[in-house]
Amino acid sequence: DGGITQSPKYLFRKEGQNVTLSCEQNLNHDAMYWYRQDPGQGLRLIYYSQIVNDFQKGDIAEGYSVSREKKESFPLTVTSAQKNPTAFYLCASSLRILYEQYFGPGTRLTVT
């Protein structure tokens, strides 16, 4: 069953803790992305990766970090430096950069 998976669906953390969100795809896509969505808002790009071992900052990268050691995986770490981490986080992938994107089901992170 091909697709893109994110885990967990819901995540609760205390303020000051780093947390890592998982994103895995078995679509053999080169490009992967992380977006943040706040209630009633659009998608804001956090980081993206065009190919393994390479990634670029998006529009709101501060307080976040990523790695792309494997083609299938693009984990996102929300660090304690991120001032307002509570949000819905969406991971996506595409065959190449700028191609149509396939989104995972998302992770709702709540930090209190």
Added chain:
Amino acid sequence: GQQVMQIPQYQHVQEGEDFTTYCNSSTTLSNIQWYKQRPGGHPVFLIQLVKSGEVKKQKRLTFQFGEAKKNSSLHITATQTTDVGTYFCAGDRTSYDKVIFGPGTSLSVIP
């Protein structure tokens, strides 16, 4: 920087009425993509337009790319409750390596 805008932000229609959302860019786009996100769900790709003046149809949905490749529209004929959701456009500039999403238009359909 490049901006992609969408209007309206919200639209409430009676079931059976038509609906249109407009997407406008401050710069010329090489292509435009449309996505739909159902409430509580994730965005799903609908279509990509590449050519100037291109029109594509998917059942009751009609997508159009402007002649100047700076704007696009999505028109839904005779809306149904299954059309409820937020519609996003996303565009990229030539030689730009990322797609910019618009803020979306949220559609509510009153049965």
